[in-house]
Amino acid sequence: MTAAASPRSASPTSLTTRLLAPDLARGAMLLFIAVANAPWYLWGVDKSVIASHPAEGSPADLVAQTIAIIAIDGRSYPMFAFLFGYGIVQLYRRQAEAGVSHADARRLLRRRHLWMIVFGFVHALLLWYGDIVGAYGLAGLVICWLFLDRRDAVLRTTAIVLVSLLGVFAVFSAVGGALTALFLPSGASDAGALVIPNPNGEPSYLLSMVLRLSFWAVLTPATAFLGLVVPAAILLAFLAARHSVLEDPAAHRRLLQRTAIIGITVGWGTGAILAAQNLGLFGFTRDLDFAFVGLHTLGGLFGGLGYVAAFTLLAARLSTRPAGPGAIGRALQATGKRSLTSYLAQSVLFAPVLCAWGLGLGDDLSSWSVALYAVGVWLVTVVFAVILERAHTRGPAEWMLRKLTYP
Numbered sequence: 001m002t003a004a005a006s007p008r009s010a011s012p013t014s015l016t017t018r019l020l021a022p023d024l025a026r027g028a029m030l031l032f033i034a035v036a037n038a039p040w041y042l043w044g045v046d047k048s049v050i051a052s053h054p055a056e057g058s059p060a061d062l063v064a065q066t067i068a069i070i071a072i073d074g075r076s077y078p079m080f081a082f083l084f085g086y087g088i089v090q091l092y093r094r095q096a097e098a099g100v101s102h103a104d105a106r107r108l109l110r111r112r113h114l115w116m117i118v119f120g121f122v123h124a125l126l127l128w129y130g131d132i133v134g135a136y137g138l139a140g141l142v143i144c145w146l147f148l149d150r151r152d153a154v155l156r157t158t159a160i161v162l163v164s165l166l167g168v169f170a171v172f173s174a175v176g177g178a179l180t181a182l183f184l185p186s187g188a189s190d191a192g193a194l195v196i197p198n199p200n201g202e203p204s205y206l207l208s209m210v211l212r213l214s215f216w217a218v219l220t221p222a223t224a225f226l227g228l229v230v231p232a233a234i235l236l237a238f239l240a241a242r243h244s245v246l247e248d249p250a251a252h253r254r255l256l257q258r259t260a261i262i263g264i265t266v267g268w269g270t271g272a273i274l275a276a277q278n279l280g281l282f283g284f285t286r287d288l289d290f291a292f293v294g295l296h297t298l299g300g301l302f303g304g305l306g307y308v309a310a311f312t313l314l315a316a317r318l319s320t321r322p323a324g325p326g327a328i329g330r331a332l333q334a335t336g337k338r339s340l341t342s343y344l345a346q347s348v349l350f351a352p353v354l355c356a357w358g359l360g361l362g363d364d365l366s367s368w369s370v371a372l373y374a375v376g377v378w379l380v381t382v383v384f385a386v387i388l389e390r391a392h393t394r395g396p397a398e399w400m401l402r403k404l405t406y407p
Contacts, residue, residue: 036074091105340397
């Protein structure tokens with residue numbers, strides 16, 4: 001078949017032919033996304049720079065914060081970035097196998113990523129300024145343009161450089177914190193600090209829309225590129241997808257085992273350091289929290305990759321069972337198949353209940369109670385996904401994105 005006669009695009013993957021590992025990981029990690037986002041809806045309280053956790057709290061609050069900082073905060077979105085990048089290569093490969101030209105396949109990816117940015121814009125406009133869909137779309141748009149057809153050596157070298165830069169940032173932020181502690185009096189760095197309005201604490205919905213879009217316009221490119229985590233995760237995913245690591249875990253068991261052990265150990269270890277600072281165990285003031293952010297960010301990339309490897313190994317084991325993944329595994333898989341719908345549904349259940357323009361409960365809850373609410377929100381999305389799975393129906397957001405992407 002010639003390129004001129006090739007179809008414009010191949011059909012999207014059906015609900016019954018998807019890999020278990022990515023969907024299982026997405027379904028479970030959406031719980032982490034909910035717990036990580038929940039503290040940002042708490043308004044009317046003093047916040048630390050550590051994932052916007054309240055600076056004060058009860059013992060139960062501190063327990064919830066410690067668990068979140070060690071295992072959840074900054075560990076979820078790198079995992080989703082990796083799976084997003086892995087899916088890009090799968091889609092690109094599927095188009096090639098269907099006889100679609102490289103130009104048309106790239107055009108399909110470009111259209112998909114542009115629509116993801118639109119989804120993120122609408123999400124931020126209506127509900128949540130911390131949207132991640134637009135950031136992934138922007139990152140995919142640029143990274144596919146630059147790296148999609150590059151050799152493995154180029155991808156590997158670029159990923160190493162990005163991870164190294166994250167390490168340098170971690171060192172410099174720690175050194176900066178140490179110098180601040182040595183040469184500035186306690187609390188001096190807070191003097192004259194700019195007070196940034198919290199969009200979730202704005203009682204006017206129209207004004208909150210303006211604030212959310214302002215935040216989103218800054219956070220989206222910062223998340224997509226400046227943090228370096230998302231590009232690094234996507235490039236590593238390109239490499240993994242080219243070698244079918246998730247499709248054939250048996251052939252890559254040692255790699256997956258090492259990645260799971262090292263990744264989670266580094267992720268939780270760096271998180272524990274930041275959690276200790278949050279608890280005041282180092283004796284540093286809260287205005288020195290920034291010194292630990294670089295280390296926490298680097299650990300987030302390691303932790304996210306470790307989670308991907310761990311869920312891939314789990315999926316491989318579940319797939320060999322006569323009964324399959326079981327009821328819980330199937331529920332998580334159903335949620336992962338509809339991860340975009342489930343992610344957006346979290347904002348539908350968060351914002352109107354917690355924001356000042358809605359019921360305003362974000363002024364009444366604390367770290368532990370809003371984490372409990374986040375778990376409930378996630379459970380609601382799991383139930384909804386299971387209902388759709390039994391009806392053999394895609395999530396509405398997935399349906400719309402595919403409708404807009406595929407001609």
